[in-house]
Structure formats: structure tokens, C-alpha cells
Amino acid sequence: MTMFKCPYCQTEYELIWARLSHQQRSYANCQVCQKTMYSWSSRNVPCFTLAKATESKPAGDKLAEAKLAKGKTPG
């Protein structure tokens, strides 16, 4: 398996090559920044699959911390 990085936003894709019986001229847009990250004109065409994105945690954690701080019983 080959990895491909979007040159614009560095998003990682898994790259699989497919072989067609005819020449294809096409391009692939990044699913994140929508820019054309790759174009080809051949019988070997790439198939991009978005690699597992590292999910950024929602702000919920910070909220919980704030609640904990407030929850301190005075005295």
C-alpha cells in the first residue's frame, strides 16, 4: 500500500493503483481542501482513500475541567 499526502493540506490518503483497459484522463480532488492534488492521463489510475483522520477532541474536556474547579466545596 502506498501513502499519498495532499501537497496543500498534508492530509494522508491510502493510494491504490487500478489498471484500466483504456487510457483515462482525470484528476483527484482532496476531500479536505478540495484542491486538485493529483492528475493523470494513463491506464494506471490511482484510487485515493482518506486515511484514518486523527480526530481532535471536542471542547468538552475543557468544560469538564472547569466544572471540576467550580465544584470545589468552600472551606
Ligand SMILES: [Zn+2]
Ligand atoms: Zn488537501
